[in-house]
Amino acid sequence: MSGSRRVLLLLGLSLALLILGQIVLPGFLSPTQIANQLKIAAFLGLFALCQTLAMTAGGQGLDLSVGAVATLGGVLSAALLPSLGTLAAGCCAVSAGLLVGMLNGAGIAVLDVPPLVATLALASVINGGLIVGVSVFAPPNAAGPAVAAIGGNATYGVPNIVLVWFAVTAVALWLLLRSAWGRRLAATGSSATVALLSGSNTVVVRTAAYTLSGGLAAFTGFLLTGYVGQAFLGLGNAYVLTSIVAAAIGGVALEGGRASYLGVACAAIMMTVLVSLLTAINIGESGRQIIFGLTLLGFLVVDRFGRPTS
Amino acid sequence: MFWTDLRRSGVLPGLAMLVAVVALNVWLQPHFFGRPSLESNIATFTPTILVCIAQAIIVLNRQLDLSLGAGVSLLNCALASLPTDIVGGAWTTIVVTLLLALALGAVNGILVAFLGLPSLIATFATGAIWFGLALGLMPQPGGAVDPGLGDLYGADWFGLPVPLLIVCVVMAGCILLGRHRFGRWLVAVGSNPASAFQAGVPVRAATFGAYVVAWLLVFLSALSISAQTLSGDARLGQTYTLTSVAAVVIGGISLAGGRGSPWGALLGALVLGIIANVIYFAGIPSIWQEFFKGLVVMAALGFMVFGQLRRRMA
Numbered sequence: 001m002s003g004s005r006r007v008l009l010l011l012g013l014s015l016a017l018l019i020l021g022q023i024v025l026p027g028f029l030s031p032t033q034i035a036n037q038l039k040i041a042a043f044l045g046l047f048a049l050c051q052t053l054a055m056t057a058g059g060q061g062l063d064l065s066v067g068a069v070a071t072l073g074g075v076l077s078a079a080l081l082p083s084l085g086t087l088a089a090g091c092c093a094v095s096a097g098l099l100v101g102m103l104n105g106a107g108i109a110v111l112d113v114p115p116l117v118a119t120l121a122l123a124s125v126i127n128g129g130l131i132v133g134v135s136v137f138a139p140p141n142a143a144g145p146a147v148a149a150i151g152g153n154a155t156y157g158v159p160n161i162v163l164v165w166f167a168v169t170a171v172a173l174w175l176l177l178r179s180a181w182g183r184r185l186a187a188t189g190s191s192a193t194v195a196l197l198s199g200s201n202t203v204v205v206r207t208a209a210y211t212l213s214g215g216l217a218a219f220t221g222f223l224l225t226g227y228v229g230q231a232f233l234g235l236g237n238a239y240v241l242t243s244i245v246a247a248a249i250g251g252v253a254l255e256g257g258r259a260s261y262l263g264v265a266c267a268a269i270m271m272t273v274l275v276s277l278l279t280a281i282n283i284g285e286s287g288r289q290i291i292f293g294l295t296l297l298g299f300l301v302v303d304r305f306g307r308p309t310s
Numbered sequence: 311m312f313w314t315d316l317r318r319s320g321v322l323p324g325l326a327m328l329v330a331v332v333a334l335n336v337w338l339q340p341h342f343f344g345r346p347s348l349e350s351n352i353a354t355f356t357p358t359i360l361v362c363i364a365q366a367i368i369v370l371n372r373q374l375d376l377s378l379g380a381g382v383s384l385l386n387c388a389l390a391s392l393p394t395d396i397v398g399g400a401w402t403t404i405v406v407t408l409l410l411a412l413a414l415g416a417v418n419g420i421l422v423a424f425l426g427l428p429s430l431i432a433t434f435a436t437g438a439i440w441f442g443l444a445l446g447l448m449p450q451p452g453g454a455v456d457p458g459l460g461d462l463y464g465a466d467w468f469g470l471p472v473p474l475l476i477v478c479v480v481m482a483g484c485i486l487l488g489r490h491r492f493g494r495w496l497v498a499v500g501s502n503p504a505s506a507f508q509a510g511v512p513v514r515a516a517t518f519g520a521y522v523v524a525w526l527l528v529f530l531s532a533l534s535i536s537a538q539t540l541s542g543d544a545r546l547g548q549t550y551t552l553t554s555v556a557a558v559v560i561g562g563i564s565l566a567g568g569r570g571s572p573w574g575a576l577l578g579a580l581v582l583g584i585i586a587n588v589i590y591f592a593g594i595p596s597i598w599q600e601f602f603k604g605l606v607v608m609a610a611l612g613f614m615v616f617g618q619l620r621r622r623m624a
Contacts, residue, residue, distance in 0.1 A: 060430060111615045114565045116374075116430070120552060121608045128601030135597045244434070254428045286449065289442030296435040300427045 003260045006251045010266035017273045025280050035159050037272050042165035043227065045268035046220040047236075047243035048250065049172055050213040052264050054115065055247055056176065057209040058189030058256020062115045065104060066243060068123035068130075069097050069214050070221030070236025075130055077147070077222045078231035079139030086146040093222045094215050100126065101214020105207030119210075123240075130233055141232065143225040151226020161223060165265075168216075172261040185209055189256025245292065246271055249299045271295075320562030320570055323613050324577040327560065331584040338591040349471050351587070353463070353538065356473040357382070358553060359579040360531035362561075363480060364524035365554035366575035371520040372500040372567025373422055373429035377437030378528055378554055381414050382547030384444040385532035390453030390542025400456035408529050414440065415525025416518070423517035437551070444544035453542035463537030476530060477576075484572040487523070496520050501568025557582055560610050581610065 021028035047066050054063040077093035084092065100122060107118040133139070143151070150160045176182040187195040188202045196202045217236070225231045248254070249271070250264030274295070278288050336342045361378050368375045385407050392403045418436055422429045465472050487493035495516040498506040507513045535546065559565065560581055561574025585606050589599055 062430075107615075113611060113615055114559075117555060117559055117565070117611060120555075121604065121611055124604035125601065125608055126604075128599075128604040131600050132597050241434070241438075244431070248431050254431050284445070284449070286442045286445035289438045289445065291442075293435045293438035293442065296438070297421070297427075297432065300432055300435065301425060304425060304427055 003251065003263055006263045007266050010250070010263065010270045014266070014270045014273045017270070017277050021273070021277045021280060024277075028277075028280065031157060035154060035157060035162075037276055038162045038269070039159045039227065040276075041269045041272040042159070042161045043220060043224055044239065044242060044246055044272060045165055045265050046168060046216065046223075047239040048246035048264045048268050049168065049261060050217050050220075051243045051247035052172075052176070052250070052252050052259060052261055053185075053209045053213045053216075054119075055252045055254060056185055056189045056256060056259050057206045058192060059108070059206075060115060060254060061108075061189070061209075061256060062244060062254075063101075063104065063119050063210065063213045063217070064116065064240055065100065065119040065123035065126065066213070066217040067236035067238070067240040068126040069100050069217040070224060070239065071130055071231075071233060072100065072126055073097050073218030073221030074225040074231035074235045075134060075139070075141070075233070076218075078141045078143060078225055079137070081142075081144045081147075082140055086144050089144075090147075090219070090222050093218045097218020097221075098211050098215040101211040101217075102207060104214060105210030108210060109203045109206035127233075134233055141230045143229055143231070147222065147226035148229065149226070151223045152229075161227065164223065169261060169265055176259065176261055181205070181208070186256075186258035190258070242271065245296050248296060251303070253303075320564075321574045321577055322562070324561045324574055324581065327581050327610060327613065328577055328584070331581055331588060334588050335584050335591065338588060351583070352471060352477070353473045355579060355583040356477055357531045357535040357538075358550065358557075358583060359477055359576055360480065360527045360534065361547075361550045362554045362557040362575040362579040363484065363572050364527035364531070365558050366561065366563055366570065366572045367496070367520050367524045367527070368429075369558050369563050369565060370500045370567060370570060370572075371496050371517055372503065373517060373520070374555070374565070375418060375433045375521070375524065376430065376551050377414075377418060377433040377440055378524075379547040379549065379551035380437040380440035380444065381411070381525065381528050382532045382535065382550050383544050384414070384440045384447070385411055385529060386536045386539075386546050387444045387448040387453070387542040387544055389459075389532065389536045390455050391447045400458055403456065404459075404533070407532070411525050411529035411532070412522060415522045415528070418525075419518035419521030422521065423514040441544065448542045448544050451541060451543035451545075455536045455540045455542070457540060459533070459537045460540050463534060473534065476534065480527065480530070481572070481576065488571070492516070492519060497568055499567075553579075553582055556607055556610075559614055562614065582607075 018029055027033065047070070050063050050066045054061040073093035073096065076096055077089040080089040080092050104119050104122055107113045107122070108115050150164065153160055155163065176185070184195065184200040184205045187198065187200060188205045192202045221236050224235060228235070246267045247264050250267035252259040252264060274291070275288065278291060283291070332342075339347070341347055361382060364378060365375060388407050388410055389403060392406060414436075418433055421427045421432045421436065463472055467475055495506070495511045496519065498509070498511050499513050499516045503513055506516075536542075539546070557578030558570075558575050559578070561570065561576070561578035563570025563574045585603070589602055594602055
C-alpha cells in the first residue's frame with residue numbers, strides 16, 4: 001500500500017469511526033470532543049515517532065524504553081521545576097532522555113544487542129531506579145503552570161499540544177524524507193552493509209536514531225505531566241505497546257527502511273478514535289485488546305499482500 | 311573434545327553465571343541443597359523453564375513469539391473456567407486446553423510460516439488477542455482448577471518430584487528432536503532459510519512445526535502454573551514473554567537463529583529464577599528490588615555480548 005493511499009485509508013477509517021460514534025452516541029462529533037481526541041492522539045503520535053525512528057533504523061528496530069524514558073522525563077522535570085524553572089527543567093529532562101537513547105543506540109549499533117533486548121533491559125533499570133529515587137527523595141511532582149498550559153490548554157480552540165505535535169510532524173517529515181541524515185537512516189535500515197559501503201557511518205546513524213527517540217520520549221513525558229497534572233511512576237507505560245502498534249499500522253516496516261511519518265500520525269488518530277469509540281459503547285478491556293490485535297493483524301496482512309511482489 | 315563442544319555450544323557464559331548465582335544463593339541460604347528447598351525451587355521454576363524452552367525452539371528457527379505469556383494466561387483461565395462436571399471431568403478440561411494450546415500455536419504458525427508476517431509484530435498482535443480472550447473468560451482472578459492437578463504436581467513418582475520429571479521428559483524430548491529429521495530442519499531453517507530451501511527442506515512446514523511444538527510446552531507450562539495457583543488469572547503469564555526472551559539470550563541462543571540449544575534456555579531460566587531467590591534472601595529493601603533485577607539482567611546481557619564479541623574476533 002503506498003503512503004498516500006494509506007493516509008487516505010486511515011483518515012477515512014477515522015472519519016467512519018467518528019460518524020459511527022455520532023450515531024451511537026450523539027455529541028461524539030462535537031468540536032470539544034474532537035479537540036480532546038486530538039490531544040490524546042498527539043501524545044500517542046509523539047511516542048509513535050520514537051518507534052518510527054527506531055524501526056526505520058532496521059535490524060528489527062524497536063524502542064521498548066519509551067515508557068520508562070517518558071516517566072523519567074516527567075518525574076525529573078517535575079522534581080527540578082521549583083528550583084530551576086520550566087525551561088531548564090525541561091532541558092534537563094530532554095538531556096536525560098537523549099543520554100538514555102544514546103546508551104540504547106550504543107548497545108544496539110556498537111555491541112550488536114538486539115533492540116528488543118537492549119531497550120527492554122535499560123527500561124527495567126530506569127523503572128527500578130525511578131522507584132528508588134521517588135521513594136528516597138519524594139521529589140515534588142506537580143506540573144508547573146507553563147507545562148500545564150502546553151499540555152492542557154487550547155489556543156483558538158486548538159489544543160496547544162496538537163500545535164506542538166504539528167510542528168514536530170513537520171520537522172519529522174523533513175528529517176525522515178528530505179534530509180541527508182534521513183536518507184542515510186533509511187538506507188541503513190534497508191541494508192546496513194550497502195549503506196556502509198556507500199559511505200554512511202551506519203553505527204553513528206543508528207545510534208543517533210535511538211538518541212533522538214530517547215530525547216523525544218523524555219520531552220513527551222515532560223509534556224504529559226502537563227496534560228495529567230502531575231508526574232507519577234508508570235506515567236509512560238501505557239504508550240509502549242500502543243506506540244509500536246501505531247507505527248506498524250502507519251506503514252513503518254519492521255525490517256527497516258524508508259517510511260513516512262504521515263501514515264503513523266494518521267494511525268495515531270485512528271487508534272485514538274477507535275479506543276474512545278469502544279470505550280463509549282462500553283466495550284471493556286477484553287474486547288478492546290481483541291479488536292486492537294485484529295486491527296494490527298489486518299493491516300499486517302494487507303501490507304503483506306498489497307505490496308507489489310518484487 | 312568435550313570441552314570444545316561445550317565452548318562451541320555457547321552455553322559457557324550461562325553456565326558460569328549459573329554457578330555464580332547458585333554460590334550466592336547457597337551463601338545466603340545454607341540449606342539451598344536440602345531436599346525441601348530443591349523441591350520447592352523446581353516446582354516454582356518449572357513453568358518458567360518450559361516457556362523458556364518453548365521460546366528457544368522458536369528462536370532457533372529465527373522467529374520470535376511475544377504471545378507466549380498471554381498464551382499461558384489464556385490456557386490458565388481456560389483450565390480454571392471450563393466446567394468440571396462435563397463428561398470425563400478434569401481430564402476433558404485438560405484435553406480441551408491442550409487442543410486450545412495447539413490451536414493457538416497453529417494460528418501463530420500459520421501467520422508467520424504461511425502468510426509470511428514478521429513474527430515479532432504478528433505474535434505481538436496475537437498476544438493482545440489472547441490476553442483479550444483471557445480477560446473475557448475471567449475478568450477477575452478466580453475460578454477453580456481441579457485440586458487433583460495440584461496433588462499430582464506436588465507428588466513424587468519413583469522418588470522424584472513430578473515437576474523435575476516433567477523437565478527431564480521435556481529435555482529428553484529435545485534431545486530426541488535434535489536427532490530427528492524435523493529438529494535438523496528446524497535449525498537449518500533458522501540458520502539460513504534460503505540455503506535450507508535450496509537443500510529441499512520444507513521451510514514453511516518446519517516453521518509451522520516449531521510453533522506447534524513450542525505451544526505444546528506452553529500447555530505444559532500453563533498446566534504446571536495452574537497446578538500451583540489452583541485458580542485463574544488473566545494477568546498471570548504477563549512477565550513470562552520477556553523472561554523467556556532474556557533466558558534465551560543468557561543461554562547463548564542467537565536471536566538471529568540457528569545457533570544454540572534448548573539447554574541454554576534451561577540455564578537461562580534457572581539463572582533468572584535463582585537471581586529472584588537471591589534478591590529475596592539477601593533482604594534487599596523492596597524499593598531496590600526492581601532496580602537490582604534490572605541491573606542483574608543487564609549485567610548478564612553485557613556478559614553475553616562480550617563473550618560473543620570475543621568469539622567473533624577469535
